[in-house]
Amino acid sequence: MYAVYSLCLANLRKKKVHNGLIGLLILLSTLLLATSVTVILNTNNLFTDMHNKTHGSHEMLILGDELHDPYKLLEWWSEQEGVTSSELIPFRTISGITVQGKESSTGLSSLYLYMMDTPERPYAVDDLIFADGNESIHPEKGTIWLPTSIAYLYDISVGDTLGFTAGEKDFALKVSAVVVDMPYGAPFPTSVRIWMNHQDYEEQIHVMQGKDQYMMGLRFDNYSQSSSYWEQFEQDMGTPYLESKVSFEEMAAFYLIMNKVIGFIMIFLGIVMMLVALFTIGFTISDDVLSNYKTIGVIKALGLPSKKLMGVYLAQYALISMVAIIPGLITSQWISRVIVDSALSSLKTGVMEAKSDVNLVAFVLGILVFILVILCVLFYSNKARLVQPMQAIRYGMSESDNSAMTKRFAVKENQRISFGRAPLLVVIGLRNILKNRKSSILMTMLTIIMSAVLVLGFVLLNSISSIKQTSPLWGYDDSDIVLQINNQSIFSRAEFDQAILSDPRIKNFGWMGGINGVVSADGTLNAEHSDAQSMNFSITVIDGSYDEMGYTILRGKNPQSKNEIAIGIKVAKQLNKDLGDVVVVYLEGYKHTLTITGIYQSIANMSYSARIVADVVKMNNPDYSNLDTALINIEDNRDSDQIVNELNEEYKVSASAVSQQTLLEAVYKQAVASLILPMSIMGLLFTGVTIIIVYSISRINIRKESKTYGIYKSIGLTSTKIRLSVTLGIVAVSAIGAVIGVFVGVYFLPLILGSILADYGISDLPLILNWLGIIGFACVTIISAGLGSWASSRVVSTTSPQILVIE
Incomplete structure (x- = not known):
């Protein structure tokens, strides 16, 4: 021992x-x-x-289209065993926040706000957790509770005063607490709940035109049994649930x-x-x-x-x-x-x-x-x-x-073939590589991995940072400017259309809105899903051309007439539908039989969504006007900022305009921030590992060849040339690995990553390949291997030829 x-x-x-x-x-x-x-x-x-x-x-039920009696729904769910329901929480919707004393943020100004008439806490479902501020049963008059999702993202803290626009008037409220709001508190927020004092709600929001809408949360003792409750709901009510629903x-x-x-x-x-x-x-x-x-x-x-x-x-x-x-x-x-x-x-x-x-x-x-x-x-x-x-x-x-x-x-x-005519440095470098095949294979594998990691990180960050270039492949439109109506009562769509059509800088435009769609489980699903519950999903409605607005399709084409529909890949999978199939959809309580013309992907609703033209809804509701977003394309992108400023000045009371580029960056800047740290850590780790392993292997190889290098120095070859020849051999091997790694990082690893995003409604990962940057990061791999090899060969220059020969 x-x-x-x-x-x-x-x-x-x-x-x-x-x-x-x-x-x-x-x-x-x-x-x-x-x-x-x-x-x-x-x-x-x-x-x-x-x-x-x-x-x-x-599940979160959003009741606002008067297709169901909210109180009957609350009564029915309250009677169900194994289900806890919240009370009905009234709300109205407005757009945009400003922070007094701070520069206006595009992300805040484009947020969709649910202004909640806050009931007294605690809540049976979706209680609020206080992250900052004094906990209380409801907000004090003149104050609000703000969700962490936007408070942290936009650096808003307790004591800040926020400005809102409701109807024709502006009002301001102070943040008294920051709360965790689970249903609407996820990263990348586009819509949030603002919790108001009841008196403030009555004075500022309730006076707006329109009627209150309601939210109601459902918590199941066994969520896997939710479909059986909805089947019972359809039997008792005589109709499927027709309004909006957000799933877990x-x-x-x-x-x-x-x-x-x-x-x-x-x-x-x-x-x-x-x-x-x-x-x-x-x-x-x-x-x-x-x-x-x-x-x-x-x-x-x-x-x-x-x-x-x-x-x-x-x-x-x-x-x-x-x-x-x-x-x-x-x-x-x-x-x-x-x-x-x-x-x-x-x-x-x-x-x-x-x-x-x-x-x-x-x-x-x-x-x-x-x-x-x-x-x-x-x-x-x-x-x-x-x-x-x-x-x-x-x-x-x-x-x-x-x-x-x-x-x-x-x-x-x-x-007969030899290296007799090759330069001496090349011969020494190649001899070192060919004689130590296992170490050469290891270094090649290592440089492939490092190059793939660096390239993948760069491609992901570059693709998300430049998402405007691939926004249609993520399920968004490709318009240049988005105008959101904040006050329907004083906004004249006819005057706006006339003004836009007369502007030579405008290429085309269209109006977009949203509606809830329901597919009943009665015979529209395949045999495998014959016992499934009715399916609720979000439907985009366009008064104009989907193609002009830049919406893309994976297969087929966008809908163009009143009997056509395009569906997301998740909807197609759940309904087992394909191009040319017919689907029965309930819109605002009316039954429509539509032909599927296209299938697309979208991350916004995990591809649980569909697209129709406005004529479909107008068949039963000729006065349908719930189109509150204008998508505008311009002739010259250089005019974008000027047109946005003009629109905001012209319609500052009733609408707000922003470039699509700015809007997407505001939403996805959090994704970039989340990726930078881990991808940087992995890049640095693999760079360090590459240098370490190349250094270690080269030291081993040099030690084995010490007598040979001693002879080289004895006959007059300088240490620098010996070291350079060894390094050149390693650089040649790493260059081969870096080239292979580029293709692995650009084509193979994204396929693996796509398997994760497939669960989120993206079957084909949209990437932007900046080859100049890709080649630059591949060169980092070669440089790292070269530095490791050069550092390891220092022993050749610091040791005398006699000692090298003796060793």
């Missing part, structure tokens, strides 16, 4: 730098894997815990999407990094056995058994692993907390602490990494057991390897 201890200690002392680099590699592998798992579990746990803490709803999946989607994407990428890359680490350990052990073949033979001849020789490597790498894994696990908890906090800031009410079961999972993962390292060491150190003392002492290798080497030398002597 003392012999094992002595040899292990000798290996640790002799190769301090190399062992330290292997330990760092194991640490980084553990860090990435543990971080990814913790991010996913922490995200799910945080959302689930907060949803349970607030008695969050599983829709509420949860944008809480979880970013961290799911980040976690999935990190898990995939963490597994790859772990495989690289294991391969590196295996390569190191194999090289050590071959380099010390004669020494191992002598030790075995002196009586040390093979098992104890293997124990030397086991003890060495077990100690390195334990020293590396523990800091990796500790650091992963901190990094994962930062990532989760960034992506789920709207659920933050204080210090976010990781759950104990999450820490346990990370601990188990650390044990798994340790076991994998031990198994890898056992597998490769088995080569030491096969060493035959006599062959080792005589040949310095096995007899079969010696015979094979002799044959190769004989073959080389007879080869």
